[in-house]
Amino acid sequence: MKEKKVVSDYVIIISMVVIMVVVFVTTLYPFLNSLAISFNHADDTILGGISIYPRVPTIANYKQIFTNPTIWKAYGITFARTILGAAGGLVVTGAMAFGLSRKNLVFRKFYTFFCLIPMYFGGGLIPTYFLIQTLGLRNNFLVYIIPNLVNIWNMILMRSYFQSVPDALEESSRIDGANYITIFFKIYWPVSTPIIATIALYFGVYHWNDWFMPNIYITNQDLKPMTSVLLSIISEAAFAERMAAAGAASFAGEASKGKQTNVRSITMATMITSIVPIVAIYPFLQRYFLKGIMVGSIKG
Template identity: 40%
Template structure:
């Protein structure tokens, strides 16, 4: 094994230092938020809480987990993410499979139309009028229907499908398999990496979306937890007047002087972030293969 020269070792050291500093700057804000969520709010307001909780407490999480509105918002977020991701991936994959067929009439016209929608949008006001005319205001389906098709994901799916051996479909056709059978029995089971990658991207988009509910949802029972967190950050008030916590939680906050708006906000951030952190390691191994699909030549 060739020994590294002084310049090479110096370069390696500089790279490691740079990566350590970069990792620290990326991870420290999250770690500090976690520490603050486990520290009493009055102690945090005094400053100096950095790497470890100085006055450990679970009261912040007790308030969060005992609030009915937040629990309902968490349920809405989970339901939206699961249902929205499954339906979006399925509908987009079906569309992409159809676009791989050379005998599809008007295929190039459809493709041009789809690509135009990637760069040209109708705007917020026309979208609002459309959603209202469809009767999706204060409707759970407003989280699902508008995001059923992603043109970018369709292009990635289409590229992956065209890279599969043509002999698979030919053999299935000889055996009398229909297009639906080929899709669900052959194509879809072989698309694990791209489904996992695009599925995670779609799930993150659903999970982190707070803007759409703030426009189309006024019913408190349908507000996801991300929108509640945004409202909390904007108001910075943890009382019954903030519209986030119910009366029972507000009274607890008033009685418990160790809790502040910042400590509760950090606890909410951890509750919102935790599900994605748990899911990510299970699909990470598909990332390299799945992300590179879009760069393959057709």
């Protein structure tokens, strides 16, 4: 028999709906506002007051972005870094996790403890900078890849997932003469799709969004990723705002008037184009993400 709801049940349901709507609107509004500004005409943007839709729609902002060769170079560096970094990180971190998941590994506990030390203690920025310089990785594309091939937290998640795979798979493979490399790539890799998709997403998001390393180790503009270009555009916007606050508002307004784009609209358009590719990947990996992160984090 269906249980009849009382007044308190309706109060709880209505409260939950209201809270979820508020959270949804609060989360979505900044994105919609940025999207509206990116599609708005420059003369109207400087007036302010744009909410979630463009008052004077235009695609001039995006035309200026995609006709700029610097943007395309930055996109190329970002895509190359994300793909190579995620693939390399998966293979190296996965191989490390697979080794530490083997119960017959000599000094297994010592190696695991040794790997945990960098999670709590770092060498510092200056020693790391000198190390990168000594290795010849300054102004080198490989500075994006090599230092990030191993992530200890991702390794722990993958190791925990590998430990949940039945030992019978490895034993049967060993009987057939397979070595550990074959077992890793042909046995454990195919059956570990959830955790591999999860870790690939972690590595990909990190490499796509990272701005710290290029600003520290890269001075060659041809090697700058999208995040650095976006940061420079935002700095230009901040400088324009400071000039306006210092009394040059009328001059800034006259300088921007009649132009199809301005720094603020270009900033928003650049930001939208930089986040859309990585956001578009989430729906395809979502079904693996929850399963992978749950299994990888629960079993120790």
